[in-house]
Amino acid sequence: MTAAGWCVLLFDSVSQVLLAEKVLKQAALGHKVIPVPRQISSDCGVCIRFDPALRDRVVEALAGKVEVREICVV
Amino acid sequence: MKTEIDARGKACPEPVILAKKALETHDVVVITVSDEAAMQNVRRLAEGLGCSVTVERRGAEATLSISRQAGAGRGAVECCTGELKPSGPMVVVVASDVMGRGDDELGRVLMRSFLHTLTEASEKPDVIIFFNTGVRLAVNGSDVLADIAALSGAGTKILVCGTCLGFFELKDQLGAGVISNMYDISEAMLGAGKLVQV
Numbered sequence: 648m649t650a651a652g653w654c655v656l657l658f659d660s661v662s663q664v665l666l667a668e669k670v671l672k673q674a675a676l677g678h679k680v681i682p683v684p685r686q687i688s689s690d691c692g693v694c695i696r697f698d699p700a701l702r703d704r705v706v707e708a709l710a711g712k713v714e715v716r717e718i719c720v721v
Numbered sequence: 722m723k724t725e726i727d728a729r730g731k732a733c734p735e736p737v738i739l740a741k742k743a744l745e746t747h748d749v750v751v752i753t754v755s756d757e758a759a760m761q762n763v764r765r766l767a768e769g770l771g772c773s774v775t776v777e778r779r780g781a782e783a784t785l786s787i788s789r790q791a792g793a794g795r796g797a798v799e800c801c802t803g804e805l806k807p808s809g810p811m812v813v814v815v816a817s818d819v820m821g822r823g824d825d826e827l828g829r830v831l832m833r834s835f836l837h838t839l840t841e842a843s844e845k846p847d848v849i850i851f852f853n854t855g856v857r858l859a860v861n862g863s864d865v866l867a868d869i870a871a872l873s874g875a876g877t878k879i880l881v882c883g884t885c886l887g888f889f890e891l892k893d894q895l896g897a898g899v900i901s902n903m904y905d906i907s908e909a910m911l912g913a914g915k916l917v918q919v
């Protein structure tokens with residue numbers, strides 16, 4: 648974990664989370680599927696957490712492949 | 722809002738249930754009980770809910786004044802049977818590599834999510850038992866291996882069913898925890914103060 652904490656990718660559905668995970672795995676970008684943090688939402692959804700240092704590469708990898716609802720810093 | 726309850730002569734757990742119900746709707750509850758056990762149990766309930774408690778004794782009777790503090794939870798305690806906190810270890814049983822029945826892909830995501838939250842829980846399980854397809858979570862290449870290893874590092878005992886590892890031909894692939902047998906597994910389950918099956 649870096650000083651800036653973590654970034655999380657929010658999606659509209661679990662299927663999109665799984666699709667994004669596949670893309671990030673292929674691109675060898677470190678990440679973890681976690682429940683959406685309480686401070687962001689009370690939904691029992693899942694999201695993808697990653698190191699903010701990877702932000703540009705993550706955004707680039709997902710561009711045109713998976714629709715990201717939001718990227719939050721936690 | 723304040724309310725007063727006369728719980729003298731009532732057997733445990735009734736005073737505790739009355740106090741708990743009253744605290745769900747009142748900020749100050751004054752309850753009188755007629756024996757030491759009831760007093761202790763009501764006090765534990767109130768303190769467990771984050772309330773402040775003052776006790777005034779008159780012989781065997783006691784009057785407890787319970788005040789709800791700002792931010793305290795409302796009645797979120799387990800049902801009382803005289804003993805509020807289980808005394809044995811907390812055991813989590815992972816009987817499958819998916820969480821819940823229905824869709825397996827969803828179940829795998831839920832399981833990963835669940836094990837992640839365990840690593841962040843303030844009260845971690847004392848023991849986690851993996852059996853049947855649950856053992857696949859504790860072997861090399863598993864998405865949750867790092868979480869299981871972190872729990873193990875934090876003091877949680879990880880028991881992985883050896884019969885199951887053998888059945889799936891994964892015995893040489895164990896990535897976290899110890900290979901266990903049905904004696905240890907049943908002993909841990911039967912001796913649990915709280916048992917959670919996923």
